[in-house]
Amino acid sequence: MTDRIVAVDLGGTQVRAALCDREGQILKRAAQPANATEGVAAVFARIVASVREVAGDQLRVRGIGVGAPGPLDPWRGVILQAPNLPGMTDFPMKARLEKELGAPAFVGNDANLAALGEHRHGAGQGVAHMIYMTISTGIGGGIIADNQLYLGWRGFAGEVGHQTLDAYGPRCNCGNVGCLEALAAGPALVRYARDALRGGRDSKLRAQVGLHLDQLTGAMIAQAARAGDGLAREIYERAGFFIGLGMTNLLHNFDTELFVLGGGVAIHAWDLLYPPMLAALDKYAMPSMRHGVRVAPAQLGDDAGLLGAAAWVNEQMINDK
């Protein structure tokens, strides 16, 4: 029997698929726009087409793994609700894929599977306890405990971006108040810069965007910070501070050995974020718990979720036996 697995990353804008082997090598890739507004049937058809594109029509694969956003049931493989995929509510992805493609299918939360990917094939190899955080438009993550993905009661665990760090802070998209995501994800950094510029704050960023504050991006702020701009530096120092506080909370709750940080904001501004986040962890974590804990950048980039989905298939199939 083949040991090939098809991994699918179902995003709000793109459907990506990859043919993977057991060692975490990607042998073939496919990507197409999700065109989510066309509805659930169209998105599902695109997933099926992507799988066939990398695996061939014969589809001689061990199984199919799908990473999807939002709350989902990782045991039954049902997507309960998918932000950015209108209508994908209580969608039995596992059953539908198995029926359509005749191969075993498994579904997991995208950030959870990225955590698994980094653990099995990336920055987390060799440690038993790891927490992955992805910092980009939002902040998600996954917990590895005793080498396994920690799922919790219904499989929703690891929403590390939605912990309150500032009870009097801004409301988060999730409804919670002062969440890490509302304080340190990409949009929060841009919003902070915009508010400061609107308030008359002096910065190199003003010359760059003029009156078009809506054109401000995280990359511009990072560039300005590296050029020594005070406002831009403050923004990354503040974000790093909150990420470090978030890691401290997670450390105190989970007693992990390693934090792996991925996502566009973390990876592209690692030089700016690492010093303040490490300073916060050093200052605020209990010394006995801080001792020996490492913080590392993710290694797999956008492939973390795909490789995690493939690992998830392999390991669920062993568990099912």
Place this chain on the structure above:
Amino acid sequence: MTDRIVAVDLGGTQVRAALCDREGQILKRAAQPANATEGVAAVFARIVASVREVAGDQLRVRGIGVGAPGPLDPWRGVILQAPNLPGMTDFPMKARLEKELGAPAFVGNDANLAALGEHRHGAGQGVAHMIYMTISTGIGGGIIADNQLYLGWRGFAGEVGHQTLDAYGPRCNCGNVGCLEALAAGPALVRYARDALRGGRDSKLRAQVGLHLDQLTGAMIAQAARAGDGLAREIYERAGFFIGLGMTNLLHNFDTELFVLGGGVAIHAWDLLYPPMLAALDKYAMPSMRHGVRVAPAQLGDDAGLLGAAAWVNEQMINDK
């Protein structure tokens, strides 16, 4: 072979011991002052004497379980550092007890073992995922995941009181900033009342303590709150709000099914704390994660730690086989 177990609760002020059966019944008890200032050897002698007092000199028991404060290694049974027990640093409690008493001994964090006790014999029976929080002079806890005590990398997990909820809030004893413990444990409530009275705030509490603000207690504040005093009500509402936010963070990270709250503050002021903490959980938790989650008072009082220590012995001995 007997199925009796001796459980010991090693506190900063008291050493308590209990002879337990497998069903969680306490058959005999002993307690003596810890007199911690007399040093480690004296405290250890008192533990041994307490064990003999409940188990008899023949000591026909299956094993001995000890709950102790502070960071400890629950696998090796070494107390790394015990606040309130001067000199008890890197103390090999398990090895010392086994040598002295000739019976298998196991050691766990006191709040972790109380969580285990409530899960096996108290409010958490029948659920696979539970988080226990004890709210008294400090805030500690324990995580039950898939029916097991979640220990983490080094056995330090479950420090639920030491999560930052207010990044700009008061410094905590642990060194962290704006921790749940610094905002909602007993001393935080008294401090808040004292500061308000000192600031000239009107309250029934003023008539009670006059100029002797140091005589203010949590019980007084609770009584005043029940009598409708505005300041006192505000204090419990604020504490409940922060406890609810803390539960929200834990829910988002662990996806638990049940919160069990114990400790003097939670139990004696349940009527005052429950409405605001539930309101915060309802308002701030993601609806998909909030759904079906219950919050209940602890059932075992001071016996939770003893019964948890006994359960710990039974289950570790099975694991060791």
